[in-house]
Amino acid sequence: xxxxxxxxxxxxxxxxxxxxxxxxxxxxxxxxxxxxxxxxxxxxxxxxxxxxxxxxxxxxxxxxxxxxxxxxxxxxxxxxxxxxxxxxxxxxxxxxxxxxxxxxxxxxxxxxxxxxxxxxxxxxxxxxxxxxxxxxxxxxxxxxxxxxxxxxxxxxxxxxxxxxxxxxxxxxxxxxxxxxxxxxxxxxxxxxxxxxxxxxxxxxxxxxxxxxxxxxxxxxxxxxxxxxxxxxxxxxxxxxxxxxxxxxxxxxxxxxxxxxxxxxxxxxxxxxxxxxxxxxxxxxxxxxxxxxxxxxxxxxxxxxxxxxxxxxxxxxxxxxxxxxxxxxxxxxxxxxxxxxxxxxxxxxxxxxxxxxxxxxxxxxxxxxxxxxxxxxxxxxxxxxxxxxxxxxxxxxxxxxxxxxxxxxxxxxxxxxxxxxxxxxxxxxxxxxxxxxxxxxxxxxxxxxxxxxxxxxxxxxxxxxxxxxxxxxxxxxxxxxxxxxxxxxxxxxxxxxxxxxxxxxxxxxxxxxxxxxxx
Numbered sequence: 298x299x300x301x302x303x304x305x306x307x308x309x310x311x312x313x314x315x316x317x318x319x320x321x322x323x324x325x326x327x328x329x330x331x332x333x334x335x336x337x338x339x340x341x342x343x344x345x346x347x348x349x350x351x352x353x354x355x356x357x358x359x360x361x362x363x364x365x366x367x368x369x370x371x372x373x374x375x376x377x378x379x380x381x382x383x384x385x386x387x388x389x390x391x392x393x394x395x396x397x398x399x400x401x402x403x404x405x406x407x408x409x410x411x412x413x414x415x416x417x418x419x420x421x422x423x424x425x426x427x428x429x430x431x432x433x434x435x436x437x438x439x440x441x442x443x444x445x446x447x448x449x450x451x452x453x454x455x456x457x458x459x460x461x462x463x464x465x466x467x468x469x470x471x472x473x474x475x476x477x478x479x480x481x482x483x484x485x486x487x488x489x490x491x492x493x494x495x496x497x498x499x500x501x502x503x504x505x506x507x508x509x510x511x512x513x514x515x516x517x518x519x520x521x522x523x524x525x526x527x528x529x530x531x532x533x534x535x536x537x538x539x540x541x542x543x544x545x546x547x548x549x550x551x552x553x554x555x556x557x558x559x560x561x562x563x564x565x566x567x568x569x570x571x572x573x574x575x576x577x578x579x580x581x582x583x584x585x586x587x588x589x590x591x592x593x594x595x596x597x598x599x600x601x602x603x604x605x606x607x608x609x610x611x612x613x614x615x616x617x618x619x620x621x622x623x624x625x626x627x628x629x630x631x632x633x634x635x636x637x638x639x640x641x642x643x644x645x646x647x648x649x650x651x652x653x654x655x656x657x658x659x660x661x662x663x664x665x666x667x668x669x670x671x672x673x674x675x676x677x678x679x680x681x682x683x684x685x686x687x688x689x690x691x692x693x694x695x696x697x698x699x700x701x702x703x704x705x706x707x708x709x710x711x712x713x714x715x716x717x718x719x720x721x722x723x724x725x726x727x728x729x730x731x732x733x734x735x736x737x738x739x740x741x742x743x744x745x746x747x748x749x750x751x752x753x754x755x756x757x758x759x760x761x762x763x764x765x766x767x768x769x770x771x772x773x774x775x776x777x778x779x780x781x782x783x784x785x786x787x788x789x790x791x792x793x794x795x796x797x798x799x800x801x802x803x804x805x806x807x808x809x810x811x812x813x814x815x
Contacts, residue, residue, distance in 0.1 A: 322371070324348045324392035329585045331398060333458035335438045335489025337589035338382045338403045340625075345374035345587070346390065354392040358401075367392075382486035402436060404487030405480055406590045409473030410503065410582070411597035413496030414633070414682055419474050420467040423684045429463050436486075437461035437477050439469050442493035442585065446569050446576040450505070450583035458489075470494060472596055472633070475690025476697075483698060491590070493581045498571050499600040500611045503582065506575035508618035514610055517815035518574055525566045525573075532565035572600075578618075586622050592629030592666075592701055593619065594693050598653050599635065599681060605652035605811040612660045616667060629701040631693050632657055632669040634800065636676030636683050639785040645746035645754035651783045652809045654801050668696035671710055674737065674798045678786050692797060707731035710797035716779060716804045722769040723747065723779050723804070724762070732794030734761045742766065744782045744789030749773045752807055754780060759791075766791065778805035 326346040336342055344356045348367040355364040356375050363375035384402035389395065409415060419425060419432070440458050445451070459465045466474055470492045477488045495502075501509060501518055509515045540562050548558040571577060601608045616630045634657050635650055654673075661667045670692035677683040699708040711727040711734060718724075727734065736742055747757040747770050757770045757779070768779050782789035782801035791799040 323394045327453045328456050329588045333400050335402045335404045335487050337406045339379045340589050341376045342378040342589045343587045347371045348392045352392045357389045402487040406489040408491045408593040409470050410493045411595050412498045415494040415596040416496050418468045419471040422471040422686045432466045434461040438489045440491045442581050445580035447580035450579045454584045471686035472689050476693045479694030501574040502577040504615045505578045529567040594631045596633040602649050602653045604814045605656045608656040613663050627665050629666045631696050634669050634671050636672045637786040638676050641786045647810045648784050650785045668700045671800045707795045711799035713802035723776050725766045737790040737792035744787050746780045747776045748778045749775050
């Protein structure tokens with residue numbers, strides 16, 4: 298017994314002595330910095346990771362190298378570059394150990410983020426079988442961030458870079474792929490695409506909490522979530538003890554009757570929810586910051602459509618937040634405007650989706666280097682996930698060619714500029730005319746409504762007059778406002794030589810139906 302006690306004491310002393318000696322930790326890199334990646338060309342590139350406190354880490358790319366000393370918590374970062382498009386090259390990271398990254402290219406790097414229409418994968422798009430078979434682009438590299446929520450900013454994810462091929466691309470974002478393919482062909486350089494999206498999620502989940510907390514108008518979001526979290530234990534108990542048993546019983550009844558079983562009810566919202574403000578920024582954006590990027594493409598808004606006026610603040614805040622945290626300046630941010638969706642209505646009226654599109658358009662005027670792809674012509678009334686992602690990617694690509702790369706190309710449909718009243722008519726002027734205004738389908742213009750001071754809109758006659766559109770109605774003798782494509786699923790056809798549709802708009806600023814929604 299005494300010998301056993303002495304042995305235990307000796308072992309305990311040995312463990313304590315070992316604990317007092319700093320562990321010889323290997324130099325480590327985040328997953329986004331790994332073999333097969335694309336690094337942003339023509340940029341001073343941040344390379345970062347972790348090591349022992351005080352450890353000297355040296356990073357070498359080609360004939361360039363830089364060193365840093367890991368700080369008190371083991372973080373280190375160096376800047377290298379800029380480098381011209383090309384490769385492959387090796388990246389060597391050396392501390393107490395050596396890490397070598399191979400097959401690294403230099404080119405254009407874009408983040409592809411948003412909700413389900415960005416998450417929508419290539420195998421689900423139209424003509425997917427042929428698109429996948431043709432997707433052999435070894436210089437397009439894909440990095441898919443897994444769906445992870447977190448209450449604090451995370452430092453890494455479990456993912457890896459892969460070359461685009463028929464084997465690797467089917468589950469990747471279709472919009473991201475078609476956008477990347479467009480740039481790869483137009484610019485003839487490697488392209489890196491970072492996919493980070495989650496269906497059904499609101500923009501506030503993708504924005505950092507500190508950025509939102511300084512905005513008083515967003516306090517209702519935090520108040521609502523404080524209540525969700527406070528009531529979560531009780532709601533979860535009820536869900537497990539009442540809701541799920543009833544659902545299981547209903548499933549059995551449906552099966553016995555030969556009917557379609559009901560879907561499982563959604564559980565209560567809790568601290569780890571993907572809808573909670575900041576949770577997706579923490580889990581799916583923070584781990585890739587500050588990887589060098591050229592810009593981001595964003596397809597989201599459906600989950601905020603009932604809060605369009607609030608979105609006017611949320612969307613510019615998200616963009617500014619990402620830019621501030623990346624510390625690259627005003628990188629390009631390209632949005633996809635919401636598509637046409639739901640049943641078409643016979644008469645002009647209010648629309649939460651139209652107001653959300655308006656908030657998206659407003660964002661392009663509030664911040665530099667922000668653009669949007671208008672897809673009001675390629676949606677699906679019965680499917681919130683339209684399958685034509687090819688045109689979405691192409692239109693985003695055209696925006697990038699103009700805004701990011703400065704190419705003088707027709708890149709947009711008409712954009713409303715101003716109006717003037719001429720008797721019983723209103724004349725509309727536009728930017729982005731590109732060869733002249735036109736009807737997209739060759740038919741008379743559709744989708745215009747007009748109102749007088751009573752704010753009652755009626756369908757209007759509209760005709761192209763040079764570079765303007767003249768709008769009128771026999772029912773409105775003294776018009777004051779025009780709306781175009783102002784509906785969930787409008788019938789509209791104004792375009793230009795690009796065949797890209799004009800962006801929906803209104804000339805009035807009358808309060809919308811979502812003005813008080815928070």
